[in-house]
Amino acid sequence: MAQRTDLSTTRNLGWALAVVLRRWHEGVEDVLKDVPQGSRGYQVLSTVVHEQLPTQVALAAHLSIDRTVMTYLIDELEGDGLVERRPDPADRRARRIVATARGRKVLAAAERRVAAVEDVILSGLSADEQAAFQDLTQRAATHIHHEDPNADPCTAVRQVFDQAN
Template sequence: MRYIDGVSASPSAADGADARVTTGETGLELDLGWAIRMVSSAFGRVATSSVEDLPGGPRGYLVLVALASGEPPSQLALAQRVNLDRTVTTYLLDDLEARQLITRRPDPRDRRARQVLITEEGRAHLERAQHRLAIAERHLLADLDEADSRQLRLLLTRVARTAQREALAPETDC
């Protein structure tokens, strides 16, 4: 038996709908949409101020994070990975390149495509932004212990991957 806010709940009562039935709660406190909106809004504020020195702010940060690990992606693959419109991505990459945070080169496998690479200057900017963001995140997650914080990140990452798959999936008629 588990407990949600001091009320016993079955193991399947981890989601808000089951918790509402178990506890009789109908308020905002157990509404997933409300929780996501509140966290997103608060995180948006702290994230934006943490990365305001980067071209594109949070979008520029996500691009640098995506580029910091793994094989250099094409511009199109990068746009899909960070869920940005191709045109927006092109302008953002232009701005990041002008600041010498990234560079682009022809893809050796397809010379029509361009690979995007992070520069050493880009890595230095990214490290500073990550440090500022980590401080802001600790403030936002202050009510969670380290294990809960890690669990929250893992669960949100799983949900984000599902959302990304859904966003990239071709639309089908019902």
């Protein structure tokens, strides 16, 4: 007779993160259909609004997105009226990416929808556990990003989905 493993007590961080990430990605892609490039466009727009990085190059570096890919993402966001490129006053060759009023409005609505998805995903945890989970994963991710700022999180997500399918 095969021994049953109780998944609630088995420690397997990779499996747990992959399950949570997959559910998050599926849920947010569904609610971000109005944002160019879905969750990737959302991350860019959110970073433009909340981090206020000085240039397009800095934005690409912060999000660990190849500069040429970032150009296409910004093109789509700009084409949809969510951001605009402005010359950097300190270096006219550089471009600052600035959210438009429409971009801020779209982001605010998207953040509410993403938060609702996250609430469902974490509904098996108490409010304190949800806050702790989000705090701890944010701290771990920040530490990892600091150690390896060139790691592409979008590639990691694609790898998870490729392995799962």
